[in-house]
Amino acid sequence: METIQTPYFVIDEAILQKYYDMLTDSLKQNWNNYLVGYSFKTNSLPWLVSFVKKNGAFAEVVSEDEYSLARYLGFENSEIVYNGPYKGEQSFRDVLLAGGYVNLDSQMELSWLTKLASEYPDRNFEVGVRANFNLEKMCPGETTMGEVSGRFGFCYETGKFAQALSILQKISNVSVVGLHLHSSSKSRSVNIFRSIAKMACQLKEEFNLKLSYVDLGGGYCGGMEGRPEYPDYFPAVAEELSKCFSPAETKIIVEPGISLISKCTTFVTSIFDTRDIKGTRYVMTDGSRFNIDATMIKSSHLFHLEKSEEYTAKRPVMNEQIISGFTCMECDRLFTYENQPELVPGDRIIYENVGGYTMSLNPLFIQYFPAVYVRKDGKLIQVRRKWTPADYVQGSDWKE
Ligand SMILES: Cc1ncc(COP(=O)(O)O)c(C=O)c1O
Known part of the structure; x- marks a missing residue:
């Protein structure tokens, strides 16, 4: 028995490394154009954040405070994946100006972007849009939101997603280059991620998008007996995505949290x-x-x-x-x-x-x-x- 005064958490570095490598090996084998955006909200312990940074991860943040923490811990603005409904305007601008990843989530952010684009007419701004879609219909009984809607991003079924795209397409120096499709599920099944990939194809075809990235979000399983592991997800994702994307043109972004650090x-x-x-x-x-x-x-x-x-x-x-x-x-x-x-x-x-x-x-x-x-x-x-x-x-x- 260790003699250290309890209570305390222990992180086993070798196991963490094993899971990080399992993730990137599996991405490499199936879609060799990827980016890991580590989910700060899941666990932003400075040691852990610095560990994933050393391994090449960007910071996936969902608030001004998380953004500031990422900057404090050494991430450049260009190494931020900025998500969620509660961004700060200044950090939103800083990340976009530096070429980081911003996935738009609201009408308010559309106005921020319109303003920014008009202030910098000589710059081109590349953004992603978070799509809110009926994943429950594709995977009955598996999602967290179930029959009621999720509350993030622009809703595909009600036409809000199409409306957001049409607003963005009218701004000459803004390009929509990414889709953010994170959806929380109870099952964390391979089927969920296959369906997310299918949706990426559907949106690309329907709206004639030219995408440099598809952000699958987080929500994978990891280290749970009898449940999927990283190598189970990415063959299915690649199989679907390859119907309308290629790794040469389109990157996968993954935002692992729990799956990386639980075990x-x-x-x-x-x-x-x-x-x-x-x-x-x-x-x-x-x-x-x-x-x-x-x-x-x-x-x-x-x-x-x-x-x-x-x-x-x-x-x-x-x-x-x-x-x-x-x-x-x-x-x-x-x-x-x-x-x-x-x-x-x-x-x-x-x-x-x-x-x-x-x-x-x-x-x-x-x-x-x-x-x-x-x-x-x-x-x-x-x-x-x-x-x-x-x-x-x-x-x-x-x-x-
Ligand atoms: C946008 C986004 N990315 C990543 C994650 C991380 O998910 P998990 O810790 O389940 O892998 C979440 C969690 O809800 C999220 O909302």
Whole structure:
């Protein structure tokens, strides 16, 4: 058992590298013209961002703050993929002027672009447009939005996408060179990405587009037993795309998040107390549901145990042990451990596949951010120390 004070996250660098290489090898083999735009929102830990940057990724950002973080961590404006409904106008302009990737999402951005293009009549601005389309119809039961519409981009079915293109086509120094087709799905299946590729073809043909990129977005699976991996997606994507695109002219952009960083990341917690209340055994741990499931959507967790070597007595089997976090919220319960030997203070619960939407969604609630370590060559190196009150009060004024 490692002796470091829990709770803490561990990122295994060798596994992360394996997944990054699996992604790029699979792209190389199937469509050798690609760009990785790493999804900042999924996990923007500076070490991780710098790791993907060293491996050639651009920064996929969806707000002015994420953009500023990317710049702070060394990405040039030309190395930004700027998405989402909440861009800042200044950063929108800076990325476009530098030749970075901007995928338009709203009417407001059309006006920003119109203004920018008129201010720089001698420059040509190349942009992408995010298409909002009925993926559910193509993949019944698989999408996150289901029958109701998603709320990002310009809707194809209602004619808003066509309208946006016609506005853009009227600006002489603007060219639509990209499509952004990210769609969240429950299934993360190969079929989802095949359908996204089909839609890219459909839009290209219908609107007679000349595209230098098709941005497939994120939402892949990675490191989940029995589920697809990168090498499963790109043959299907390439098969569809090659019906109307060629790698010589059109690049694929991928925006991996969870699929890249889940498998390599664990969260190590310790049990500090147990208590019996009205026949229920509560196991209190120093990790919280807010650390690894802040949106409260997970119904189960992958984990393994490291049992305290100090506790040598025989452990009775217990019907039910409710594994809980340290916070004072009743909903801070992680899982129920059924028909298993008793857990005792000093035992550790190590959650697996916790790299995505955990560190970036972790609130500063009751305890500050936990430390993060990277496992490299068998050693643990701290890449973020546990936050202290001094970190918490940054930017605050309270002294006269
Ligand atoms: C536009 C866009 N790109 C990439 C991602 C990353 O997705 P994931 O972490 O599921 O791979 C998301 C997540 O919602 C997204 O909205």
